[in-house]
Amino acid sequence: MNLLVRGGTVIDETGERRADVAVSSGSIAAVGDSLDAPDGATVLEAGGCLVAPGLVDLHVHLRQPGAEEAETVESGSRAAARGGFTAVVAMPNTDPPVDCAPVAAEILSLAAGALCLVAPAGAITVGRAGERLAPMGELAALGVRLFTDDGAGVQDAGVMRRALEYARGLRARGLGVILAQHCELASLADGGVMHEGGWSSRLGVPGIPAEAEELMVARDLSLTRLTGGAMHFLHLSTQRSVALVAAAKSEGLAVSAEVTPHHLSLTDAELAGFDPNYKVNPPLRGAPDVAALRAACATGVVDAVASDHAPHPPEAKETTLQAAAPGMIGLETALAVALMALGPTDGTADDGAPGRAQSPEVAVAAPALSPREVVGLMSWRAARIAGLSVDQGGDQGGPLVPGAPANLCVFDPTERWVLDPARLSSRSRNTPWAGRTLTGRVRHTVYGGELVVLDGEAQR
Numbered sequence: 106m107n108l109l110v111r112g113g114t115v116i117d118e119t120g121e122r123r124a125d126v127a128v129s130s131g132s133i134a135a136v137g138d139s140l141d142a143p144d145g146a147t148v149l150e151a152g153g154c155l156v157a158p159g160l161v162d163l164h165v166h167l168r169q170p171g172a173e174e175a176e177t178v179e180s181g182s183r184a185a186a187r188g189g190f191t192a193v194v195a196m197p198n199t200d201p202p203v204d205c206a207p208v209a210a211e212i213l214s215l216a217a218g219a220l221c222l223v224a225p226a227g228a229i230t231v232g233r234a235g236e237r238l239a240p241m242g243e244l245a246a247l248g249v250r251l252f253t254d255d256g257a258g259v260q261d262a263g264v265m266r267r268a269l270e271y272a273r274g275l276r277a278r279g280l281g282v283i284l285a286q287h288c289e290l291a292s293l294a295d296g297g298v299m300h301e302g303g304w305s306s307r308l309g310v311p312g313i314p315a316e317a318e319e320l321m322v323a324r325d326l327s328l329t330r331l332t333g334g335a336m337h338f339l340h341l342s343t344q345r346s347v348a349l350v351a352a353a354k355s356e357g358l359a360v361s362a363e364v365t366p367h368h369l370s371l372t373d374a375e376l377a378g379f380d381p382n383y384k385v386n387p388p389l390r391g392a393p394d395v396a397a398l399r400a401a402c403a404t405g406v407v408d409a410v411a412s413d414h415a416p417h418p419p420e421a422k423e424t425t426l427q428a429a430a431p432g433m434i435g436l437e438t439a440l441a442v443a444l445m446a447l448g449p450t451d452g453t454a455d456d457g458a459p460g461r462a463q464s465p466e467v468a469v470a471a472p473a474l475s476p477r478e479v480v481g482l483m484s485w486r487a488a489r490i491a492g493l494s495v496d497q498g499g500d501q502g503g504p505l506v507p508g509a510p511a512n513l514c515v516f517d518p519t520e521r522w523v524l525d526p527a528r529l530s531s532r533s534r535n536t537p538w539a540g541r542t543l544t545g546r547v548r549h550t551v552y553g554g555e556l557v558v559l560d561g562e563a564q565r
């Protein structure tokens with residue numbers, strides 16, 4: 106398929122320039138002014154749009170195998186493509202979990218027909234039970250790069266120490282694996298439903314203290330130091346968590362961190378209506394936490410924004426706050442919500458009509474990252490953590506130069522739209538953004554040279 110992306114502004118790790126992008130046979134054929142369309146090319150009008158490397162989501166739940174009523178590799182990859190993603194890392198808390206080569210191989214075979222690259226993550230421990238190490242070497246031999254028991258943290262420090270040593274050994278053999286921790290101490294978090302603070306007291310709902318996360322961040326930073334290992338911290342949610350990571354980075358520890366669009370935008374005050382769509386792990390925190398996470402994105406302490414797309418069927422959400430499953434879908438809203446939380450505008454229109462992607466008490470001036478910096482958190486920087494970037498032998502994250510793989514996200518950073526859950530490609534509907542006005546919309550996605558999304562619509 107030949108394509109010409111015409112009239113946009115190209116943004117990638119190397120900078121920003123007005124240019125057309127020509128795509129031919131899966132690769133970028135040319136980048137420049139007033140390019141002629143390749144033979145038989147489809148022309149994509151990109152006036153007013155940014156043309157970026159495809160986005161890379163480090164953290165999605167695709168529910169296959171085991172919960173196909175909520176999502177499948179195919180439906181999740183379609184949602185990803187409509188969100189501008191050309192690669193996602195699929196968490197291993199499936200049923201059965203991805204703790205052995207056959208399950209990873211099954212996901213890889215399903216991924217062959219997907220609308221974006223689907224990289225399965227492997228479990229750190231067998232059954233994600235936190236006791237015996239999973240055969241990470243076998244999984245790494247299949248191409249698995251990121252290992253996590255996500256959905257739960259590895260509770261036992263001795264097990265985590267051995268996992269860090271095992272992963273370090275695999276890296277010494279040239280397998281670029283990384284451990285990723287869901288930081289949550291079960292002894293403090295179990296039974297909790299939302300952030301422990303003023304709102305949980307007022308609502309009479311059991312809380313999860315910030316310390317449930319921070320104690321595990323602190324412990325795992327110590328274990329990283331002890332082992333000379335490397336660690337990625339998933340979905341950090343508190344002010345002190347990012348402060349701990351900042352200190353570890355200045356010390357030179359090999360650590361990286363991600364935050365989610367929802368933790369950058371929403372607070373625990375949203376739980377006042379007892380709506381289970383706001384129930385998520387880690388829980389939505391307070392306004393000072395949101396401000397600290399935003400600042401940590403601006404200072405480089407946070408390396409990536411990841412959706413933690415967590416689809417659930419209606420019966421798991423249409424129940425009480427206490428009984429509901431935690432998690433929210435996010436692939437199709439991640440870019441807009443991240444741009445609104447971190448970018449130069451919070452989505453308020455020229456006529457003063459507000460964008461409503463943020464809880465009222467955090468609707469203050471954002472750190473004003475440029476759209477290119479926001480995309481960096483969601484593309485080339487994320488790709489590097491996942492081991493998927495071009496300089497690591499992968500095909501994600503750009504830069505957009507002739508000869509490079511044609512993975513592109515074309516988006517209009519100013520388009521305002523109202524999220525209608527019925528129009529999502531995900532099989533699930535558990536989004537907190539239903540009916541909210543978002544700013545920033547994906548127009549076209551090109552994956553491996555194929556136009557998978559045109560004018561916001563999936564092409565297959």
Ligand code: DOR
Binds near residue numbers: 198256257387416431
């Ligand atoms: O809210 C969450 N949902 N947090 C997790 O860590 C797991 C996820 C899920 O799998 O639903």
